[in-house]
Each structure stands twice: as C-alpha cells, then as structure tokens.
Amino acid sequence: MNEPCFERILPLDELRPGRMHACRIGTREVVICRTDEGVFALDDICTHAEARMSEGRLRGTRLVCPLHGAVFDVRDGRVLKGPAVRSLGTHAVRIRDGAIEVAVDSGPDA
Numbered sequence: 001m002n003e004p005c006f007e008r009i010l011p012l013d014e015l016r017p018g019r020m021h022a023c024r025i026g027t028r029e030v031v032i033c034r035t036d037e038g039v040f041a042l043d044d045i046c047t048h049a050e051a052r053m054s055e056g057r058l059r060g061t062r063l064v065c066p067l068h069g070a071v072f073d074v075r076d077g078r079v080l081k082g083p084a085v086r087s088l089g090t091h092a093v094r095i096r097d098g099a100i101e102v103a104v105d106s107g108p109d110a
C-alpha cells in the first residue's frame, strides 16, 4: 500500500472554527471543514446533484448542501439526511508546523 501523500493547504490559524475552505488537490475538488472536533477534508461536490458543498453551511459537524439540503457528517462523510444517498468522500488530514495538510484518497470516485 502506498504512503499517503500530504499536501500543505493553508495555515491552521487562517481557518477559524465553523468555517470552510475550498481547494483543488490534483483533479479533486475538496472542502476543508474546521469544527470544534477537529479539521476534516471531504469532496466538495455533493453526491446528489453536484452542488458545491463549500457554498452550503457548516453547523457543528454537519455539512448542509446548498441546493437541496442534504446533510453529511464531516467526520466520516455519511449521509445524515437526504435527498443524497451516497456518502461524501473523505480525505486524511494532519496538522504539521501549524498548517493543515491533506492527503487525497484517489479511490474509484476520483
């Protein structure tokens, strides 16, 4: 199994709790979510009809789609409320030298 390849995204102190940061890592659109439970990285494209999740709302650990209101858990990407039925892809996050780094999972949905 290959070692995950982490990419530096932004300084931790530039992303306040309750805020999101959209970015592209390789070909993948990713949203970084900072919550009171930590920092999480998920695919930025809703699995229902491809709305941009970073234009929705972050409420605690719940990420709400701006288009039809599906709700995902940022900790594992699972659907908490439809109409989406498929989880959002999640990616490994670590904090190094005060910066958020993300390793994109280049699985089958990449």
Ligand code: FES
Pocket (backbone or CB within 6 Å): 046, 047, 048, 049, 050, 051, 065, 066, 067, 068, 069, 070, 082, 083, 084
């Ligand atoms: S596009 Fe996200 S719920 Fe429809």
